[in-house]
Amino acid sequence: MEKRSYRLEMQGISKRFGGTCALNNVSIKVKPGEIHALIGENGAGKSTLIKILSGAYIKDEGEIFINGDPVDITTPLAAKKLGVAVIYQEFMLAPDLSVAENIFIDRLAENGRFINWKKMRSDAEHILKELGFDNINPEDKVGKLSVAHQQIVEICKCLNRNAQILVLDEPTAVLTVAEIQRFFKLIRLLKEKNVSIIFVSHHMNEIFELCDTFTVLKDGQYVNSGVVKEVTNTQLIQMMIGRELTQMFPQRKAEIGDCVLEVKNLNAGNKVKNVSFMVRAGEVLGFSGLVGSGRTETMRAIMGADKMESGNIFFMGKEVHFREPKEAVDAGIGYLSENRKTLGLLVNQSIRVNTTIASMKKNTKRGFLNHKKEKKYVTDLLAKISTKYGSIEDNVNSLSGGNQQKISFAKWISADCQCIIFDEPTRGVDVGAKVEIYEIINKLAEQGVAVIIVSSEMTEIIGICDRTMIMAQGRVTGELGKEELNEAAIIKMAMKEG
Template structure:
């Protein structure tokens, strides 16, 4: 399928999102679509599949001017979109999620569960996915939910698959398996639009790249004809001198210590500490227990046994409010369901954890609140026309910045970051890294859980590696390599 989009314009109210974008997708190619958060990438693809309607411009598919009224109509012609924000129904089983709206019936009109299970098992095998089909999808990790969405899209007879940050929650092993599937699809003539902020992936799997900035097309090139620095410069309109800013940590006392922490079936006898001014990275495969450990420390889940010490004193954290009182902040990996109230404004979301800072005798000082919010919007360079913009109307990366701002505002002594740069562009990533450096310079202890090994290696002072609910090693930065981390993460010595 050959797609040509020419001079596409789109505005939402007074917000001009696209201003004359050109994009071409050839049959059987993997085409990268890159740009900073808010550049208009997802909006352009939503126009292609009929979720939004263009204001101006033309779309030609196989030489014929074509427009869709809905994503369902696009899907019938063979266009499928795997969205960045997951669309699983948490109360329904994994099997039900895979076939929602595409159920298979027998000749009697009853669901043919046997055939549906067989197809699901076949697709999961291609992706090397091991998730019980009867498990409620809401009990799956974010990474598992991502694989469910990918499997669901691959089960359609797609001619074009749009993948928006498909690997954001996946491990290296799962990413390599997905790449094998993409190459197989490509051989069969399927075209892929690959939206990602992970530069290594773009140069590994893609044939061409289109770069967008501020709602416009900047350039389209064959991958062999460009390089990392050129792509970044065209994306952000400026040079980024270093991908990971230099760290010069000055460690203080041990702020947080975890002793022999266990939660049945998830992790066992976990012990570690983190000092003031330190970034302690946590690495491991999906399902290894990293996130579950962090949730228990923050009081979202209960520990079965073990102790949490703050500055040498045992504390009881039974719920998140206890953690916040002790100066612990937690940026969860699932910003949509756990990090934000999507219908609330930016201001309301940022204020949620910080009301005590600008309230007195039960009254909120709106002046202090607005000053607080404006300062954080400016500091994190959140792209918005107003602090009253609803969080759901922001791009994924700017939503992530709001989540970070919410917790930075409490002035934490310990900040847990679970996948802090998931779905965030290269420029915004560096801003988050610089913010991490500023926080540790002030004595904040940071725990960073990340599935991106370059990020773990680039920003951590020490790296704790997790395998099947156990910490199999804690590596100083100077001893850590991707090979060493992966060996420990897979149970090796």
């Protein structure tokens, strides 16, 4: 039989969990030295397919071929022996062991106390240098490394196991712009070494910058495959969401009114230094900058979550000084924090409670809650932002990360605030949901809400904001209007000395 030209072929893969069909007749092909994007919304089946390839799940139907040979992957060990490695968002590293020990963890397990420590360090140095990361010390504890460097160690560990099929699950989620570019350089180097790479990402710009080919899944089914450079961003999104997409960002039609929130010479800790800005009714104001620039700390100081040392805050024409977030919320300012799990959700409460906690009065009459009205309000709102859930009485912790994020978003949509601060509003959300969230933000502005968006995604800032403040080292280093807003201008100001 003639050998296939593909490193990996998964054909007609199906997987069921009870009565739920997670994958139905899904296929994917990846050549040697190819970077293949696996694309789909949350719940499309990407994770299930990856877990079948890695041996974490066993397929119900279908065939898997590696280098043209049929294989049966029933355990993670079997996948590892076949040269398959998966790097998830949560790394499988031992934080108390050194870089070298993590890279050669198998050597430790196999040889026990008979370890040539000098050779192991030398081998680790060689691998790191070969990949362009000789600045990482093999003797450093992994737990003390940055997330970006931990990711490099994870990749080195996989390559030491002679991985020929490398799956990267949202690898840039917590990396800075500079770290992402270094990471892409590494991935291209692995491509040159003939490694087959499956790249999972919600960021369309990354797919077009890095990937050669793609496969799109939707609702557990195969949609399409092809060459990345032969499709447009809009076409890929349409495949993902299953409907025509006229545009990623809505047309801004809001009439900008009077000043709602003004901040003058705000100082808080060592991360917020003499910050001044204002946002008006119907306006979407962006905050851009590198990680650690002080954007989130500025918003926390305004809300009273962090202590304000000096400066003035004016809300609806009156000077205010919030001692805690509750005071800001009661005044009419909503805040969607960047850390949904610890700051945005009541994790032991229901979806219903989390959605309406900031707007109880809306469904209350004479002190009594109208359960029927509340239920309809919650279900209608969650339908608008395409939230997937079983019952509104389910614990919010039972939802996926993306759907938990939508619940946090819904809470402030329902609160009728005059000003809402969204810190990384679409982090972890798939493209289809992003489009819907941008539309909701636009509608809030059309209703006269002053909206502040803190985002690390420059395309998001450029696409939705009327004006943008740029921060670096705790200070505002520039302001850009809609007409002058572009990536080059943002980066230039974000790299300024504070």
